[in-house]
Amino acid sequence: xxxxxxxxxxxxxxxxxxxxxxxxxxxxxxxLASFLHSVAGFSIxxxxxxxxxxxxxxxxxxxxxxxxxxxxxxxxxxxxLIAVLLELNVNCRDSFKAEMRKLMAVEPExxxxxxxxxxxxxxxxxxxxxxxxxxxxxxxxxTTAAVTSLARMALVSLNxxxxxxxxxxxxxxxxxxxxxxxxxxxxxxxxxxxxYNMETPTTAKAIIxxxxxxxxxxxxxxxxxxxxxxxxxxxxxxxIVSAQTSVLKEDFxxxxxxxxxxxNVVIYVAIGSIASYNEKAFGExxxxxxxxxxxxxxxxxxxxxxxxxxxxxxxxxxLEAIGGRGYIVKWAPxxxxxxxxxxxxxxxxxxxxxxxxxxxxGVPMLCSPCFGDQKVNARYLSYVWRVGIQLENGLERxxxxxxxxxLMVGEESKExxxxxxxxxxxxxxxxxxxxxxxxxxxxxxELVSLLKSS
Ligand code: UDX
Numbered sequence: 030x031x032x033x034x035x036x037x038x039x040x041x042x043x044x045x046x047x048x049x050x051x052x053x054x055x056x057x058x059x060x061l062a063s064f065l066h067s068v069a070g071f072s073i074x075x076x077x078x079x080x081x082x083x084x085x086x087x088x089x090x091x092x093x094x095x096x097x098x099x100x101x102x103x104x105x106x107x108x109x110l111i112a113v114l115l116e117l118n119v120n121c122r123d124s125f126k127a128e129m130r131k132l133m134a135v136e137p138e139x140x141x142x143x144x145x146x147x148x149x150x151x152x153x154x155x156x157x158x159x160x161x162x163x164x165x166x167x168x169x170x171x172t173t174a175a176v177t178s179l180a181r182m183a184l185v186s187l188n189x190x191x192x193x194x195x196x197x198x199x200x201x202x203x204x205x206x207x208x209x210x211x212x213x214x215x216x217x218x219x220x221x222x223x224x225y226n227m228e229t230p231t232t233a234k235a236i237i238x239x240x241x242x243x244x245x246x247x248x249x250x251x252x253x254x255x256x257x258x259x260x261x262x263x264x265x266x267x268x269i270v271s272a273q274t275s276v277l278k279e280d281f282x283x284x285x286x287x288x289x290x291x292x293n294v295v296i297y298v299a300i301g302s303i304a305s306y307n308e309k310a311f312g313e314x315x316x317x318x319x320x321x322x323x324x325x326x327x328x329x330x331x332x333x334x335x336x337x338x339x340x341x342x343x344x345x346x347x348l349e350a351i352g353g354r355g356y357i358v359k360w361a362p363x364x365x366x367x368x369x370x371x372x373x374x375x376x377x378x379x380x381x382x383x384x385x386x387x388x389x390x391g392v393p394m395l396c397s398p399c400f401g402d403q404k405v406n407a408r409y410l411s412y413v414w415r416v417g418i419q420l421e422n423g424l425e426r427x428x429x430x431x432x433x434x435x436l437m438v439g440e441e442s443k444e445x446x447x448x449x450x451x452x453x454x455x456x457x458x459x460x461x462x463x464x465x466x467x468x469x470x471x472x473x474x475e476l477v478s479l480l481k482s483s
Contacts, residue, residue: 042145042481043072045132047125049114049150049172050081050098052302053380056274057172057239058150059083060266066090067270068468069477072142076128078121081105087273094128096121106305106332111216118155118223126159133163145480148237154223161232168480169231171238173381175245175252175262176409177402178225185221188214230257235479239264239381241459242472259479261472265385267364268460269473276302280358283326284365290324293373293446296395296433297366299328300378304399307335308342310424315343317429319350323437326366327357367392373446374436379406379417391453393417393445395436397424416449 044065048058058075065071073091077083078098085093099120100113107113132144146166149156160167171178193202204214222228235258242249242262253260263269287295298318300306306314311334318325331339340357363383366372367390375387376395384406387394394417396407410417420432435441463471 039481040141040143041070041072043074043132043142044145044480045074045076045129045147046170047076047096047147047149047153047156049117049152050078050100052081052274052276053382054150054152054172055081055083055276056382057264057266058148058170059088059274060270060272061148061170061237061239061263062088062091063272064266064270064473065477065480069480071145071480074132076125078117081276083274083276094132095124096128097124106303106330109213110303111213111220114152114220115216118153121153122155122159125156126163129159129163129165146234151224152220157231157233167233169233169236171236171240173240173402174384174406174409175238175240175248177381177405178252179248180405181221181402182225182227185218185227188218233258235259235261235476237476238262239266239385241265241456243455243459259475261476263472263476265389265456265460267382267386268389268456269463275360275362277330277360279360279362281362283356283358283361284369286356287326287366287369287371290371292370294437295324295326295369295371296321296374296376296437297326297328297361297363297372297392298376299361299363299383300330300333300397300399301380301383301403302330304378304380304403305333305335306399306424308337311337311342312344313424313426314429315347316426317424317433318355319347320426320430321433321437322354323433324371325355326361326372327355328361328363329357329359331359364390374433376433376436379403379410381406384410388414388416388449388452389456391446391450393436393442393449395420395432414448414452416445416452418445 046058046062048055062073062075066073075091075093076096077093078096078100080098080100080102097120098117144165146168147156147160148168148170151169151171157167188203194200195203236256238260240262241264249262318327329340334342339359364386367375367386372392374395375392376397377383377387379396379398380403394410396411396417396419398404398407407419411419418432418436420428422428463473468474
């Protein structure tokens with residue numbers, strides 16, 4: 030006769046996921062949620078800010094609950110991102126706690142479901158403390174390259190060590206360094222210390238990382254060495270699972286325009302969801318593109334050009350100069366664009382998602398980072414992995430024109446395309462192996478098993 034223990038059926042498990050409400054962060058979190066639901070069978074709750082919320086109808090099997098963020102919708106591209114991120118961690122606390130309590134209240138002793146954990150974006154660090162108060166397990170999702178975390182922590186430590194003056198740079202002090210990432214280093218430092226648990230060890234059970242171990246092996250080894258919790262580099266998530274994660278409406282007509290172009294001739298231009306330019310830089314970009322004589326598909330997100338609704342600031346003769354050689358959209362289906370046979374280069378701000386998407390499709394990059402981790406990514410893409418060319422002197426039409434030519438035609442371009450193809454093949458082989466093994470013996474499998482354990 031079977032004992033009660035033997036016949037016990039495990040309770041269904043729910044995971045609560047908390048994205049940071051910007052596209053580059055929302056995307057990997059929703060991809061992870063889709064994997065955990067469709068492959069691993071978890072029930073999913075997405076706790077999202079009201080601000081910048083994705084369309085729940087794209088995820089009919091998920092439950093959505095909303096957090097009071099206090100951010101005005103008109104600030105889609107924030108002027109002071111650090112301040113907004115710090116505010117989110119204060120503003121969302123109470124509503125997150127209340128939503129979690131509601132979820133737990135429908136989970137009495139004999140309930141048919143258990144909450145297996147809270148997975149929060151590294152920037153939404155307030156969740157860790159609340160989960161701990163409520164006796165729930167928490168997990169951190171990091172959405173940048175691993176090397177970015179080392180660079181950010183080094184910057185903060187350098188400042189803390191009171192490098193005044195900086196050795197070798199006497200009489201320069203830390204605050205004199207030409208760092209353009211933010212004018213308020215105090216806010217930056219506060220955000221990073223919390224994000225990377227630099228002052229108090231994390232109470233999270235594990236760190237999930239949207240990167241590939243083989244791509245960043247030596248960096249990952251350093252991080253793992255110091256980490257008090259297991260690390261699961263499970264990327265690239267966009268190749269593991271497909272999900273409709275875009276907050277903005279994608280313009281699919283650009284794919285028909287790409288169909289009319291020859292192979293590998295189009296340069297795709299996009300700067301992610303939160304980077305922005307002034308009118309002068311926008312004009313230089315336009316003339317650089319026009320003078321390169323290369324066909325281009327250009328994403329200009331409404332609000333990305335300071336002082337403009339959309340593309341009113343384009344130079345007067347620009348449209349005439351390009352004829353039918355260019356196509357401008359407000360938002361593109363980027364992964365499909367990069368996979369299109371006509372696209373031969375990607376002029377990018379080098380956000381981490383964009384970088385992995387480009388590597389996955391074997392598309393070499395023209396790198397013009399705006400801020401933050403984009404600078405680290407650009408350096409790795411151009412100098413370490415040698416799949417991109419960095420515009421080193423800001424945005425200036427002649428350098429852009431030259432950069433586009435180097436990227437798209439000639440011997441250097443051919444070599445770079447070959448190297449990028451190698452990355453594409455490696456990623457394809459890796460993803461195939463993960464799927465062939467039905468996700469077992471992988472970091473994803475270890476993560477799922479941890480989430481299923483008590
Ligand atoms: C931000 C940071 O800037 C980035 O550096 C960090 O790594 C994540 O958070 P973002 O600037 O939006 O992200 O860049 P990125 O990480 O590249 O993410 C943008 C996402 O938007 C990509 O997945 C891309 O496919 C998508 N996208 C972009 C579109 O779907 N359509 C577009 O037209 C442009």
